[in-house]
Amino acid sequence: MMKSETTTIDVPESSSVAKGKAPLIGEVREHPSGGYKRGLSIFDFLIRVAAIVAALAAAATMGTSDETLPFFTQFFQFQASYDDLPTFQFFVIAMAIVAGYLVLSLPFSVVTIVRPLATAPRLLLLVLDTAVLTLNTAAASAAAAHSWKPNTNWLAICQQFGDFCQKTSGAVVSSFIAVVFFTLLVVISGVALKRH
Template identity: 60%
Template sequence: MEPSHSTKQTSDTAILIDEPSRSTRGKSAAPVAIAAKTKGGSYQKGGWGRGIAIFDLILRVAALVAALAATTTMGTTDQTLPFFTQFFQFQASYDDLPAFSYFVIANAIASGYLVLSLPFSIVCIVRPHATGARLLLLIFDTMLVAFTTAAAAAAAAIVYLAHNGNQNTNWLAICQQFNDFCQKVSGAVVASFIAAVIFIVLVVLSAIALRRR
């Protein structure tokens, strides 16, 4: 009796994976590349816009300090000469001149606006792509540029006459007598011009931020 041989047959199952063709591979890779590029560009724009917003906030605080300094300095300027007669008292005050009164009002309004604009500037930091807040700041900043520049220029003209006088109109130079008065009003005018320059920079920053979007 012949020994029986058992034969095992093993069958290997091959799973064939079709390799994508060149045309298919190119089409599937393209959206991935585009998506990655779009995500990276969006991130860079957001970071760039947030940097501008932070710089905007710093400039607004600096402009607020300058406008407040101009307002308080001019608004508290008052000097009385130690010598006076029975009928005349030599005194100089900011409210004696309409240009100085307008100067105080304009810088006070600018200070109030800057305080109110700080929350909008913070919104632009949190949401760099917010267009409404940035556009609103751009409009009012442009208005305040003209407002503060006009006030500073009008006061600067009076300060110039106080220092140098004008012989043609018999305007006497009073700064030799009212030295403290002239120093204070001159400092206030300089602070107001600094605030006006910062407003111009803020307008440029807002325009650039809106343009980048």
């Protein structure tokens, strides 16, 4: 009588993800390269560059806003300058800090493009962006509110110093554009940090 031999081969169970099957309901498969998070990081970088332009424009425009009106002689003149008003001095310093921060934040934004799934640089940017957004909003609001104070006689000043008022108004508008950019940056960071 012949004895029959049997051979057993152990085959490990395969997962549905390894075979390329559709994921189960409720199961989320993240693309290894980061997918939409990389796109958000690129958008974040572009908004940072635009915010740098807006913040620098605000600081430079306000910092160079001065106008001199001659009166009778060359020795007796009226002059309006941003450094005559403490609110505008604060504005220039704050917007320069905002622009400096944005420049320093660019390498961290690049890191989020290269490693879109890394949460530490994104969280750091979210916290710092929120703090600098507060400074930017305070500077823009203080400069805007200055013209509405009844004791500043802003309308009378603007009738005499038209160029000065146009420059300061342009700087305030530019600073509020930077506020919008910062708000977008905070939203982008929040969306990128969200886990499915």
